[in-house]
Amino acid sequence: MTSVLICDERRSARDGLNRVMASVPSVDSVDAVGSGDELLSRYGREAADVVLIGTQRALTSGIEATRRLLAIHPSAVVIVFGSPDDTASIAAAIACGARGFLRWDATQPEIVAALADTLTSPRLPFPRDAGEGQSQLTERELQVLRGMSQGQSNGEIGKELFLSEDTIKTHARRLFRKLGARDRAQAVAVGFRRGLVA
Numbered sequence: 001m002t003s004v005l006i007c008d009e010r011r012s013a014r015d016g017l018n019r020v021m022a023s024v025p026s027v028d029s030v031d032a033v034g035s036g037d038e039l040l041s042r043y044g045r046e047a048a049d050v051v052l053i054g055t056q057r058a059l060t061s062g063i064e065a066t067r068r069l070l071a072i073h074p075s076a077v078v079i080v081f082g083s084p085d086d087t088a089s090i091a092a093a094i095a096c097g098a099r100g101f102l103r104w105d106a107t108q109p110e111i112v113a114a115l116a117d118t119l120t121s122p123r124l125p126f127p128r129d130a131g132e133g134q135s136q137l138t139e140r141e142l143q144v145l146r147g148m149s150q151g152q153s154n155g156e157i158g159k160e161l162f163l164s165e166d167t168i169k170t171h172a173r174r175l176f177r178k179l180g181a182r183d184r185a186q187a188v189a190v191g192f193r194r195g196l197v198a
Helices: 011-022 036-045 061-072 087-096 108-120 139-149 154-161 165-179 184-193
Strands: 002-007 027-033 050-054 078-082 100-103
Touching: 002 011, 002 036, 002 108, 011 027, 011 050, 011 108, 027 036, 036 050, 036 061, 050 061, 050 108, 061 078, 061 087, 078 087, 078 108, 087 100, 087 139, 087 184, 100 108, 100 184, 139 154, 139 165, 139 184, 154 165, 165 184
Parallel strands: 002 027, 002 050, 050 078, 078 100
Antiparallel strands: none
C-alpha cells in the first residue's frame, strides 16, 4: 500500500486530487498541505511514499517546494502535476530531481500506472550522460524535442527549422514513440532525465 502527500497552494486542486487519490486501490493514505513550508514540516515528521507537487505556469512555488524537499530529503519520491503544455515547469521540476509528471486531467489508470512506475523504478540521476539516448533520436528529432522543452508550439518549431507544422508533428510522433512518451510533457521530462535537453 502507498501513502501520498499532496502539496498545492490551491485548495480546489488539493481537494480534487485528494478525492482522486483516495479512490486509487493501491493508495491507503492521502494527506495534503498548502505550502512548501508545510510540506517540509509534514514530510519531516512522517515521510510519504510519494509526494505530488502542483506546478503553475509563471509561478515558481511548486518548483521551489520540489527543490527544497529533495535538497533535504534526497530519497523522497516526487511527482509533479500540472498543465501538459507547461514544459518549462516540467523541465525545472525534473532538473530538481522529480521522478515524473502527471497531467491535471490524468485518468485513474494513468495515475495508478505512474505510481507503480515511479515506486518500482530506481531513481535516475540528473543529468545523465549527455550521449545516452542520442543514438535513438535523429538530429531533427532532437531539435524538435529542444523546441518543445522551450515551450514552443509545433508551428514555432517549424518556423525556426524551416519545416511545415505537419513535418514537425511527424517528428514529434516518432520521438514520442522512441522515448516511450504519451505527450509533449512526458517527452520533455524524459529528455531532461537523459540529458538530451538542458
